[in-house]
Amino acid sequence: MKYAFYPGCVSRGACPELYSATIEVCKILDIDLDEEALKGASCTGAGVLQEKNLRLGDTLNARTFAMAEKSGNPLMTICSTCQGVMSQANERLLADPEYLASINEDLKEEGLEYKGTADPKHLLWVIVEDLGIDFLESKIVNKLNGLKLAPFYGCYIVRPTKALGFAENPGRKQALEMVIESVGGEVVDFPGKTLCCGFPILTINPENSVNMVANHTIDAKDRGADAMVTPCPLCHLNLDGYQPNAASARKREIDLPIIHLPQLLGLALGISPEKMRLNKHIVSTKKLLSELVISP
Amino acid sequence: MEVKFNVRRYDPESTDTVTHFQEYQMDMDASSTVLDGLIRIREEIDGTLSLRCSCRSAICGSCAVKVNGEAGLACNTKIVDSLSEDGNTITVEPAGNLPVIKDLVVDFQPFWEKIRAVEPWLQPEGEEPETEYLAPDEDMLHLAGVVSCILCGSCVSDCTVMEVDSNFLGPAALAKSYRFVGDPRDDSAQQRFKTLNESGGVWDCTRCMKCVEVCPKGVAPMDRIMALREQVMESGYTNTNGARHVHEFTNSVKHSGWLDEKKLVIKSFGIFNIKAMIGLIPLVIRSQRAGKVPPIFHKSIPGVENVRRIFEKVETKK
Ligand code: SF4
Ligand code: SF4
Ligand code: SF4
Ligand code: SF4
Ligand code: FES
Numbered sequence: 001m002k003y004a005f006y007p008g009c010v011s012r013g014a015c016p017e018l019y020s021a022t023i024e025v026c027k028i029l030d031i032d033l034d035e036e037a038l039k040g041a042s043c044t045g046a047g048v049l050q051e052k053n054l055r056l057g058d059t060l061n062a063r064t065f066a067m068a069e070k071s072g073n074p075l076m077t078i079c080s081t082c083q084g085v086m087s088q089a090n091e092r093l094l095a096d097p098e099y100l101a102s103i104n105e106d107l108k109e110e111g112l113e114y115k116g117t118a119d120p121k122h123l124l125w126v127i128v129e130d131l132g133i134d135f136l137e138s139k140i141v142n143k144l145n146g147l148k149l150a151p152f153y154g155c156y157i158v159r160p161t162k163a164l165g166f167a168e169n170p171g172r173k174q175a176l177e178m179v180i181e182s183v184g185g186e187v188v189d190f191p192g193k194t195l196c197c198g199f200p201i202l203t204i205n206p207e208n209s210v211n212m213v214a215n216h217t218i219d220a221k222d223r224g225a226d227a228m229v230t231p232c233p234l235c236h237l238n239l240d241g242y243q244p245n246a247a248s249a250r251k252r253e254i255d256l257p258i259i260h261l262p263q264l265l266g267l268a269l270g271i272s273p274e275k276m277r278l279n280k281h282i283v284s285t286k287k288l289l290s291e292l293v294i295s296p
Numbered sequence: 297m298e299v300k301f302n303v304r305r306y307d308p309e310s311t312d313t314v315t316h317f318q319e320y321q322m323d324m325d326a327s328s329t330v331l332d333g334l335i336r337i338r339e340e341i342d343g344t345l346s347l348r349c350s351c352r353s354a355i356c357g358s359c360a361v362k363v364n365g366e367a368g369l370a371c372n373t374k375i376v377d378s379l380s381e382d383g384n385t386i387t388v389e390p391a392g393n394l395p396v397i398k399d400l401v402v403d404f405q406p407f408w409e410k411i412r413a414v415e416p417w418l419q420p421e422g423e424e425p426e427t428e429y430l431a432p433d434e435d436m437l438h439l440a441g442v443v444s445c446i447l448c449g450s451c452v453s454d455c456t457v458m459e460v461d462s463n464f465l466g467p468a469a470l471a472k473s474y475r476f477v478g479d480p481r482d483d484s485a486q487q488r489f490k491t492l493n494e495s496g497g498v499w500d501c502t503r504c505m506k507c508v509e510v511c512p513k514g515v516a517p518m519d520r521i522m523a524l525r526e527q528v529m530e531s532g533y534t535n536t537n538g539a540r541h542v543h544e545f546t547n548s549v550k551h552s553g554w555l556d557e558k559k560l561v562i563k564s565f566g567i568f569n570i571k572a573m574i575g576l577i578p579l580v581i582r583s584q585r586a587g588k589v590p591p592i593f594h595k596s597i598p599g600v601e602n603v604r605r606i607f608e609k610v611e612t613k614k
Contacts, residue, residue, distance in 0.1 A: 042603045045549065051542050052542050053546075055610055063606065155504040195506070201500065
């Protein structure tokens with residue numbers, strides 16, 4: 001299947017490992033990524049720009065949707081935040097034809113028009129809904145038997161459930177757990193899995209942000225997790241990058257690697273850890289990988 | 297149908313002061329509510345179970361509890377919608393982020409203190425009119441959602457920031473503040489913005505949408521908080537990390553089409569915030585060691601002039 005690929009700023013900036021892992025994984029899963037269609041697309045606004053000017057955010061996302069429509073392929077994201085912001089924008093655009101028409105006025109000059117058919121989908125959903133778990137399982141060469149993995153969704157891919165189409169696609173509620181199990185992992189369930197990682201207040205209230213990192217990582221660790229898996233690079237940045245701060249704030253060791261969803265898939269699909277830059281994390285993945293006995 | 301209630305119990309007078317779960321099994325009608333179940337437990341099985349309720353029709357706001365980990369009104373939550381996948385269990389716990397008095401009853405004192413802190417009353421200026429204070433209908437319409445708040449505390453129970461910071465005013469109080477800031481009869485907005493701009497105010501919300509999701513009345517507290525942020529900035533309070541963050545983020549997207557993470561972090565702290573900058577150094581060093589640093593030269597996306605044009609068009613539209 002072919003998708004208009006929307007990598008998002010973070011996978012092109014602070015998380016290059018997410019970008020490379022995605023590309024490798026999609027090759028194996030026969031997901032044909034059109035990297036050109038959305039080259040000129042802007043940031044989704046991440047909800048931040050929306051604080052200042054909602055219409056502006058909706059216009060930029062309508063522009064991205066129009067570009068995807070033009071390419072003729074569905075839009076795929078790899079970031080919970082991108083996904084959530086896009087789903088919410090799409091909900092507003094589709095709910096009010098007059099609003100959509102007036103936004104299209106501003107896209108005209110560029111020769112774009114959003115007709116309302118885009119259905120942005122995170123890679124996680126693409127796997128569960130478009131490819132199917134059975135297909136994923138058929139491609140697995142390295143079952144990660146018994147690896148204990150705590151899921152961490154990121155706020156924007158679980159709320160608000162209405163904009164994210166949870167009623168129409170009930171599988172979205174458990175998608176990450178389904179993927180973890182299908183690659184042979186054991187799910188470590190914990191209440192924080194759908195809560196906030198604290199990233200949005202990182203510069204506003206660092207103390208609270210670090211406390212959130214500490215709560216989630218420690219909870220998962222104490223329930224026996226070997227690593228945490230997330231479909232959101234922003235969650236990764238905070239949970240990985242600020243884990244040392246969380247550890248010193250709580251005066252204890254945490255040492256919980258934070259793995260991007262595509263990296264987890266890649267390990268099971270036989271992609272080398274180096275190729276997915278698993279050696280480029282702040283919290284080292286060395287011990288985890290050595291226990292997995294995957295040859296590099 | 298057979299339903300198993302798994303209820304978190306706590307009795308301050310018992311020698312065993314830790315909370316524990318107790319199971320109750322009953323035959324229930326699938327269309328009945330969680331509150332029906334709890335009342336039946338209290339009346340037919342175990343008279344020591346404490347809970348709060350009154351109207352039983354989602355009006356009074358007294359029955360908020362956590363059902364399967366998520367806050368909501370017990371009288372508004374159907375049994376059929378709450379059964380676990382692996383059987384017929386419903387887990388009920390007291391609302392979060394408030395001290396438990398006994399079983400499912402929590403102390404609302406901290407909740408009311410925060411509501412009071414936003415001065416939830418009209419503060420008009422000038423001479424008192426001869427009849428009542430009048431407000432045109434159309435000026436009140438945007439408050440229709442927010443005045444529906446029944447002060448049940450569900451949003452506070454599940455707020456992810458209140459979990460780590462008791463100083464945060466929280467979703468219910470901030471939504472209440474929006475209600476008064478937005479009332480045409482109120483003249484103290486500037487004073488209210490000052491409080492909202494302080495620590496514990498609008499900038500501490502992490503935008504997790506929990507409050508929007510759990511609110512039984514569609515108040516959408518987070519959306520109100522975002523609206524307040526915009527108004528706080530417009531009223532001239534721009535010297536906070538939060539306001540700088542929004543400003544720099546917007547600028548980065550405007551000028552290059554995407555986010556310049558390095559600049560964003562530095563500018564959000566404020567160029568002269570030496571302490572915060574020094575705090576960042578360990579992370580920068582860690583990132584550099586791990587080879588995890590955003591590209592040094594932030595390139596624009598192709599066709600960025602189209603993005604800039606949209607900014608100019610839409611920014612003037614407001
Ligand atoms: S939402 Fe985040 S990852 Fe997505 S495009 Fe914007 S900043 Fe980038
Ligand atoms: S809300 Fe009204 S009807 Fe319900 S308990 Fe309170 S007073 Fe009675
Ligand atoms: S969105 Fe803000 S106020 Fe609402 S629950 Fe999350 S942190 Fe609390
Ligand atoms: S905003 Fe909603 S959840 Fe919060 S107290 Fe009011 S009614 Fe309850
Ligand atoms: S009992 Fe009044 S709201 Fe539930």
